[in-house]
Amino acid sequence: MEETPNKPEETPRDYKIMALLLQSHGITDCDPSVINQLLEFSHRYTVDVLQDALAYAEHAKKPDIDLEDVRLAIQGRVNYSFTSPPDKELLLELADDRNKRPLPLIPEKYGVRLPPEKYTLTGINFHISPEPRSQAEGAAPRTGL
Numbered sequence: 001m002e003e004t005p006n007k008p009e010e011t012p013r014d015y016k017i018m019a020l021l022l023q024s025h026g027i028t029d030c031d032p033s034v035i036n037q038l039l040e041f042s043h044r045y046t047v048d049v050l051q052d053a054l055a056y057a058e059h060a061k062k063p064d065i066d067l068e069d070v071r072l073a074i075q076g077r078v079n080y081s082f083t084s085p086p087d088k089e090l091l092l093e094l095a096d097d098r099n100k101r102p103l104p105l106i107p108e109k110y111g112v113r114l115p116p117e118k119y120t121l122t123g124i125n126f127h128i129s130p131e132p133r134s135q136a137e138g139a140a141p142r143t144g145l
Helices: 013-024 032-059 067-081 088-100
Strands: none
Touching: 013 032, 032 067
16 A cells, blocks of 8 residues: 555554555555545544434433433434345346347447548648649749748
């Protein structure tokens, strides 16, 4: 993984921990901004869970947050924020249904269709008319002075 732009001794502890977590999951190389985004997400998630736990504790008229408040807040976040992927059977059924329909035929003319060349920027939009041959071959050319 790429190091932060800072010197290694100045790298924040949380940044190092997140990089180690990624490495433990087999991610050996990533952009440093990925780690920053993961740190931001984990901070926001933690703050939201603790705010929910505080609301639950206040509702229960408890002076402090306890473990049950945090568990309830996490469960509420899991049910509210995250969704599970669809079952494999459902995905296979959808794929079979889609694959039963054939692909459309390829048209005879395919690709990007451009207007006639005279209307494009790459077309020739000028004419060069040769200078009249009124002078003899050996004569000196005319100057505009």
